[in-house]
Amino acid sequence: MTIDILELAAILRDVAAREILPRFRRLEPDSVRTKSNPTDLVTEADTEAERVIKVEIAKRWPDALVVGEESVAEDPGLLHRLLDADLAITLDPVDGTANFAAGLPLFAVMASVVVRREVVGGIIYDPMGDDWVMAERGAGAWMRHPDGWNKRLDVAAPVPLDQMVGTVSMGFLDKATKPQVLANLAKIAIPANYRVAGHDYRSLASGHTQFATFNKLMPWDHLPGTLICAEAGAHVAHFDGTPYRVGDLSGGLLLATSRESWSLLRREVFTV
Numbered sequence: 454m455t456i457d458i459l460e461l462a463a464i465l466r467d468v469a470a471r472e473i474l475p476r477f478r479r480l481e482p483d484s485v486r487t488k489s490n491p492t493d494l495v496t497e498a499d500t501e502a503e504r505v506i507k508v509e510i511a512k513r514w515p516d517a518l519v520v521g522e523e524s525v526a527e528d529p530g531l532l533h534r535l536l537d538a539d540l541a542i543t544l545d546p547v548d549g550t551a552n553f554a555a556g557l558p559l560f561a562v563m564a565s566v567v568v569r570r571e572v573v574g575g576i577i578y579d580p581m582g583d584d585w586v587m588a589e590r591g592a593g594a595w596m597r598h599p600d601g602w603n604k605r606l607d608v609a610a611p612v613p614l615d616q617m618v619g620t621v622s623m624g625f626l627d628k629a630t631k632p633q634v635l636a637n638l639a640k641i642a643i644p645a646n647y648r649v650a651g652h653d654y655r656s657l658a659s660g661h662t663q664f665a666t667f668n669k670l671m672p673w674d675h676l677p678g679t680l681i682c683a684e685a686g687a688h689v690a691h692f693d694g695t696p697y698r699v700g701d702l703s704g705g706l707l708l709a710t711s712r713e714s715w716s717l718l719r720r721e722v723f724t725v
Contacts, residue, residue: 456514456542456566458574459597462585464509465562466599469580472502473547478556485554496554499523502546502562510542517542522673535672536700541567545673548577549649561651565676570699575677577651586655586681594658594685608686608710609660614717618643619664619709620653626668630724637722654678657708658685664709664718670702682708688715692723 476484476498484497503521510519518534521544525532535541542564547553549560558581566574576587586606588594594606621644626634638644645662647653656662658681665682667675679689679697688711689697691704707723709715 456517456540456574458566458576458587458589460513461510461542461564461566461574462576462578462587462597464506464513465564465576465578466580466583466585468502468505468509468546469562469578472505473498473553473562474580477553477558480554495523495526496547496550498553499547499550503544506544506546506564514540514542516540519544520672521546522671532672535567536570538567539569543567543673543676545651548651548674549647552648559647559649559652561649561655563651563673563677565672565680567676567699572676572680572699575680577655577677577681579652579655586658588681588684590680590684592684594681596659606658606681606685607660608657608682609663611711611714612663614640614721615642617641617663617714617718618645619662619666619718620645620647620656621665622646622650622653622667622669624668633724634722637724640721650674650678654682657687657710658682660685663714664707666708666723667706670697670704670706672699675706679706679708686710688712690715692719694719 500523503523507519518538518541520535545563547560548563553560562578564576565572573590578585585597595603597603653665657665683689687708689708709718
């Protein structure tokens with residue numbers, strides 16, 4: 454069984470229109486709760502969007518294992534089944550839930566297609582902009598609009614360290630490491646943090662930033678974006694230089710516009 458990535462993208466868009474956007478800036482207090490800590494939120498939009506997307510996936514691809522963020526919160530064992538699945542879809546129904554709950558229009562819906570531990574497709578849908586960035590392995594990365602307009606994506610040309618702009622996820626860095634990394638960030642032009650991995654990946658793949666870093670590695674957050682950025686020409690690796698693979702939950706990630714830029718950033722800034 455194969456999965457049509459455009460059909461999957463259309464499902465994400467349709468469910469966002471039905472379950473996510475009607476709740477944006479209209480959440481009742483009892484529809485927002487915390488999970489592991491006060492900044493780890495889940496809303497009614499997350500749970501309902503994931504539920505409906507899973508139903509739609511089951512109609513079309515009944516043999517696909519769906520590994521969704523909220524489903525794993527209920528059944529942690531589901532996460533480990535990803536490694537044994539012949540066909541799986543990872544799903545983040547609302548990436549950037551804290552932004553969504555705060556009424557900030559910067560969140561995304563993300564999915565990846567995994568075939569026997571290999572990521573073969575990735576989608577990041579922006580409900581506010583109503584467009585997707587997506588990739589299939591070996592076919593490049595693309596921005597697509599619902600009217601059929603599309604554009605191939607390429608990362609930006611490399612620049613010197615002091616001209617680099619990038620997104621930095623600091624929240625999960627080790628406390629002993631964080632002060633040094635914060636000091637090293639003075640060497641670059643602009644370090645940013647959107648609090649939403651989907652837009653970090655979109656910015657890098659679209660050529661608007663030179664790098665991105667992450668530390669908490671859940672598959673629904675990173676399998677789509679790492680494929681998209683790699684297909685757009687980025688160098689993607691753990692901080693120790695090893696490849697990022699399905700099932701990796703630690704080791705951090707550094708993405709950059711080239712292998713040389715990756716090495717420079719690793720040496721001069723992210724000395725973790």
